[in-house]
Amino acid sequence: xxxKLPWIMLVLFGGLMAAGLLLGEYKVVLEKAVMVCLDCIGxx
Amino acid sequence: MASTSKKKPRDRRAWFQAASALAMNAWLxxxxxxxxFQGNIKGVCVPALNCYSCxxxxxACPVGALQTSFGGLRFNLSVGQKKFGLYVIGLLGVVGAAxxxxxxxxxxxxxxxxxxxxxxPSPKLRMPSFFSYFRYVFLAVFVVALPLLVVDExxxxxxxxxxxxxxxxxxxxxxxxxxxxxxxxxxxGFMYYWKVALLVLFLVxxxxxxxxFCRAVCPLGAILGLFNxxxxxxxxxxDEKCVRCDECLxxxxxxxxxxxxxxxxxxxxxxxxxxxxxxxxxxxxxxxKREVAEDLRAAA
Numbered sequence: 489x490x491x492k493l494p495w496i497m498l499v500l501f502g503g504l505m506a507a508g509l510l511l512g513e514y515k516v517v518l519e520k521a522v523m524v525c526l527d528c529i530g531x532x
Numbered sequence: 533m534a535s536t537s538k539k540k541p542r543d544r545r546a547w548f549q550a551a552s553a554l555a556m557n558a559w560l561x562x563x564x565x566x567x568x569f570q571g572n573i574k575g576v577c578v579p580a581l582n583c584y585s586c587x588x589x590x591x592a593c594p595v596g597a598l599q600t601s602f603g604g605l606r607f608n609l610s611v612g613q614k615k616f617g618l619y620v621i622g623l624l625g626v627v628g629a630a631x632x633x634x635x636x637x638x639x640x641x642x643x644x645x646x647x648x649x650x651x652x653p654s655p656k657l658r659m660p661s662f663f664s665y666f667r668y669v670f671l672a673v674f675v676v677a678l679p680l681l682v683v684d685e686x687x688x689x690x691x692x693x694x695x696x697x698x699x700x701x702x703x704x705x706x707x708x709x710x711x712x713x714x715x716x717x718x719x720x721g722f723m724y725y726w727k728v729a730l731l732v733l734f735l736v737x738x739x740x741x742x743x744x745f746c747r748a749v750c751p752l753g754a755i756l757g758l759f760n761x762x763x764x765x766x767x768x769x770x771d772e773k774c775v776r777c778d779e780c781l782x783x784x785x786x787x788x789x790x791x792x793x794x795x796x797x798x799x800x801x802x803x804x805x806x807x808x809x810x811x812x813x814x815x816x817x818x819x820x821k822r823e824v825a826e827d828l829r830a831a832a
Contacts, residue, residue, distance in 0.1 A: 501623075511616075514575045524716070525705070528584075529710065530702060531716060531719045
């Protein structure tokens, strides 16, 4: 089981990532990333 | 076997770290224009703490993206949008399951920066080991709980870690953007000075202590470290060869004794212990193939 665990996690999290991409979450991240993050620079 | 003239592995890692930092921040016109990169690849999260508001950043910071996802969750649910942050969680899980915290040791620009600052000659201090638990507090409170629970009238939470804590954002984005952009300079207030003061505090800590931010604060390190014990990439110590001379501790950028727990969540898998061990007791494996790294030991 210990040897299989990393592979199970890879499949599980890979599936989550794929689901997120299919749900359009890339666009959510993109929209945040292309705007200057005022919180990050201490002006928010 | 490597020849004696072969470049030391620590040097190779430094070059790798520098190249990675440059690759993640390759949009150099941003530094001239005082604006950030806005291409379509900016939505790709890099597995390292690299602020997406750095003028030259090509990708997104996963910690910022995670907070944005959690901060928008309640609004999204209220309007029926199925966006749960699965993309970022899945990506971090894939990286963690494959190599654990290895990106911290090899590609994180802020980790590299801390190692460079620590080279400044000064008395060096050891960080008490219980400080490493604080990074889970920062992860749970500032990255997950506050963005989820404290929301405005529309249901939007804030990026609390970016706003109140992250010195990488101040260093990579706050200082350059405010210096280069007069419009932003006019908006500087208490928050900016708070973050600059915090950055100065971390800079002093970096001089005195090895990678203090990574060890005590970084939420990304906290997440990836959770995978260290179960990732495809594994560290191992041969108890029969190890004499507990602590040579590995002297070289370790996060100040751990690898022989106490080879896959501890604190280990950033820089492999310095592999090269520093004169007895060949430390090794690593990936996809079941175990490497004692003869060339690394020979070069050390």
